[in-house]
Amino acid sequence: MKKTLNLEDYFRIIERYLTMIIAIMLFFGSLAAFSTALFMPPQYEAHTEILVSQSQETEGVSEQDSNSSPPMINTYREVIKSQAVLDEVVKNLNLERSTVVLANQITVDNQDQSQVVTVTVTDLHPKNAETITNEIAGVFRESVHEVMNVDNVSILTAANVGDEPSPVSPRPLFNITIGMLLGGLLGLGIAFFRTFFDKRITTDKEVEEVLDLPVLGTIANFDIQKGD
Template identity: 25%
Template structure:
């Protein structure tokens, strides 16, 4: 996945990213509101070591103080010291609690000892810090006094006495919210990438061509109300202007001629992987686009299980293909002229109990061969490829199949299996037709919308 693909995924899943970010911010705020405020009182000590008057003695004394300050920092948490602090400050805590509340730090390059006391009660934190200011210097003096008596070898002096804290040091609300936002963004991006990985739906032309190994010869946009003929919502009003849908079918018509320059397909099947991908609508409107350029076109309703073309075109369906294949009628007796110039319809006729056997018969093959001489184009609407074998059988006895795929609905596995079914039937896959499952963004349709609008604007 390159940067462009990543940005496309993030743009498509922006709602999840924003939601995760908001949740992270709310959780950060909730953590701050639910956390008991903590106050901190600090006290700083200075360590001095007795030395001589010479420069060497003073230097050795300074080194001794730096070495001792680390030990004093560890001594702060000792049970004896913390118990003395409890007794001195009069706080209602145990020595263990005081040990957990206090931290001591000492820089190895200085002789300063910093002691910090954290507590939910600012007054108590202040008293404990004062207790350390009283107890710790005395304890150090006792430890540093030689057994034989005399002055202490080192002393601890308070250089920065504690002050009563007025504001809590925790929770840090702004910091927690910022952390929540960052974690939310990361979680949102992770969720977006995970969902995209698990989402097997076909989303782009490049993805579709990679799966099928064939070109996308047509891209049908999501049809708006002005792309639907009044009283027949499945039919594009080609005569009423240059709508995006009408132009897309005209481009598909043109692209068909370039699939094989010497022998362009004239008898072909429109099929799909599964139901409800738009193959019947595509069959009708592609036929109308072909007839618009002066061709004689025959639509064959070969979906003998769930026929849709006849109802979409508001045509009778009492006789048709099954009557011919069963030897009960001739083509000339059942073919119907439609209200669209240049377009005839061979309806499916009565639904048979054995559709696959009829379509695989020698009668079906002879019918297809005979119709080549009668029409410029024969467009066959067939059932989906995955549930039944009818579409592959028809593609085998014709020039091939156009596979209709509804983007953002059909999965890559379904497309791959449909292509495999055609290959196993020794049928040619001519190309793919992508049908949009949702409205395109303004940037994607701006040119065609502008062209469509300008075609309806009178010129002076």
């Protein structure tokens, strides 16, 4: 029997399987909370802002244009995450990680038409993130003059995570919400799947639709119990 469902039927299906849908939502929400707590350790971030400028004007190009243009900013980004700079950082701090791993912890951003570069380091320990960020800024300031002949690098804001830093990830509430939404969608899918492929006739309306005949009467279901 092919079933066509209207809006009223959809609400009826949801009402019929509401307990199952809620149970699946709670299960997926609990699974997301468990996974977040067990498999996603807290991550902390530290930020520093570096001002990169040049005392001399490039021929035909003003100081602001030459240093804040996208190619130059991209060059600063590459220098900060270069192996030469990161090798020095690993050596100075005696880090037990490779430069490849360290590079994956670093994010370098820049606002449009700005000479300020923001360096962000993510780490499992907040103080490590702060120390690494400040060391990167210091090594970059020393290296960029030799690499790019830029002789005016200032650290505007040193990294400082504070006394009680808050992790930036994971976000338990967000993960639980996503888990419950996925559970709700799965529950709805199961409910509509079972309804669509259920070939049984259970209501007067379905009898009329299948046989194209009016229902003249129904027989009630009596629960007859045998006496002792």
